[in-house]
Amino acid sequence: MYPQMRFGGRIECASVEKHRPRGDSPASGPLAAGCEASGRHRSRAALLFSGGVDAFASLIAHLDERPELVTLHGADIGLSDTEGWERVRSHTEQTARRYGLGSRFVHTNFRTFIDERALNALVRDSGEKYWYGFQSGIGIIGHYTPIAWAAGTELLYIASSVNAADNGSEPCASDLTIDGQVRFCGCRVIHDGYEFTRQDKVRRIVEYSRASGTAVNLRVCWISTGGGNCCRCEKCYRTMFELFAEGADPRDYGLRYTKRDISRSEIRLRTDRAFYDPYYWPGLRDCLFSNPAAVVPEGAAWLERCDLTRRPKTPRFVLYGLFRHIGRKLRRIAQRLGIR
Numbered sequence: 165m166y167p168q169m170r171f172g173g174r175i176e177c178a179s180v181e182k183h184r185p186r187g188d189s190p191a192s193g194p195l196a197a198g199c200e201a202s203g204r205h206r207s208r209a210a211l212l213f214s215g216g217v218d219a220f221a222s223l224i225a226h227l228d229e230r231p232e233l234v235t236l237h238g239a240d241i242g243l244s245d246t247e248g249w250e251r252v253r254s255h256t257e258q259t260a261r262r263y264g265l266g267s268r269f270v271h272t273n274f275r276t277f278i279d280e281r282a283l284n285a286l287v288r289d290s291g292e293k294y295w296y297g298f299q300s301g302i303g304i305i306g307h308y309t310p311i312a313w314a315a316g317t318e319l320l321y322i323a324s325s326v327n328a329a330d331n332g333s334e335p336c337a338s339d340l341t342i343d344g345q346v347r348f349c350g351c352r353v354i355h356d357g358y359e360f361t362r363q364d365k366v367r368r369i370v371e372y373s374r375a376s377g378t379a380v381n382l383r384v385c386w387i388s389t390g391g392g393n394c395c396r397c398e399k400c401y402r403t404m405f406e407l408f409a410e411g412a413d414p415r416d417y418g419l420r421y422t423k424r425d426i427s428r429s430e431i432r433l434r435t436d437r438a439f440y441d442p443y444y445w446p447g448l449r450d451c452l453f454s455n456p457a458a459v460v461p462e463g464a465a466w467l468e469r470c471d472l473t474r475r476p477k478t479p480r481f482v483l484y485g486l487f488r489h490i491g492r493k494l495r496r497i498a499q500r501l502g503i504r
C-alpha cells in the first residue's frame with residue numbers, strides 16, 4: 165500500500181492467552197465503561213454502522229442475518245459534540261427499530277488520546293493523513309473486541325469505503341487486505357461490499373427503497389456539527405448528485421437541500437480541496453449525464469462542462485475560499501467560547 169515508506173521494527177508478544185467467547189450477555193445494560201446497548205435482540209452478526217451510504221448498503225445486503233448495529237461516538241462526531249451525538253444515536257436507534265435490530269454505542273477517545281498532528285507528520289511520505297491512511301479501519305474494529313467476547317458474535321461487518329475496481333490505487337486504512345484478516349474471540353471480520361462502487365451502492369439503496377416502500381435516511385456529512393447533513397460540503401454534494409444520477413430526490417434520503425444549495429454547488433465545490441479528488445467526481449459526472457433515468461437538477465449543468473482535472477485559480481474562487489476559511493475559524497472560536 166505504501167511502497168515509498170519503510171516499516172521497520174518488530175512486535176513481540178510476551179504471552180499468548182486464549183479467550184473463548186462468553187456469549188451470555190444479552191444486548192441490554194452496559195458491558196463495560198464507555199459501552200451501552202439497547203434492544204433485547206440477540207444476534208450472531210453485527211454491523212459497524214455510521215449511517216452513510218456504505219453502511220446502509222451493507223445493512224440492506226445482510227438484513228436477513230439481523231445484525232446488531234454498532235455506532236461509535238468519537239469517530240466522526242467529537243466527544244464534546246453532545247447535540248450531534250444525540251442525533252446520531254437517535255438515527256441509529258430509529259434505523260434499528262425500523263428493522264427490528266439491536267443497537268450498541270461505544271464512547272471512545274481513540275482519535276484524541278493520540279497526537280494526530282505528530283502522527284500525520286510521521287506518515288507524510290504516504291500522501292495520506294494518519295486517520296484515513298493508517299488508523300481508521302482497524303482502529304474502529306478494535307472497539308468491538310470485548311463486545312464480541314461478551315455477546316458471542318461470530319461475524320462483524322465493516323462496510324468498505326474503497327472498492328475492487330480501484331485495484332489498490334486508493335490507499336485507505338480500512339481495506340479488504342487488512343480488515344478481512346482480523347479475527348478475535350471466535351469472531352470474523354468481513355470487509356463488506358468491496359465488489360461495489362459507491363455509485364453501485366447508491367443504486368442498490370434506491371432500488372431497495374423503491375421496492376420495499378421503506379424510507380432511507382442517510383447520514384453522510386462529516387463537516388456539520390449537530391449530526392445532520394449540511395448539504396453544502398463535498399460529501400453532501402457528492403451523495404446528492406449520486407442520488408440525482410439514479411433518478412432519486414436526495415430530500416427523500418435525508419439530504420434536505422435548498423435550490424440555493426444547488427445553484428451554489430459550483431462555487432462551493434470549486435473551493436473545496438476534496439472536489440479535485442479524481443477518485444469520485446469524473447465517474448459521477450459521467451453517470452449523472454449519461455444515465456437516462458438521472459435527474460439533473462437546475463443549477464447543476466456546470467458540472468458537465470467542468471474540467472475536473474485542474475484546480476481552478478480564478479480570483480473569485482480563491483477569494484471565496486479565503487472567506488470560507490476565515491468563517492470556519494471564527495465559528496470554531498465561537499464554539500469554543502460557547503457563543504451560538
Ligand SMILES: [Zn+2]
Pocket residue numbers: 384385386387388393394395396397398399400
Ligand atoms: Zn455536509
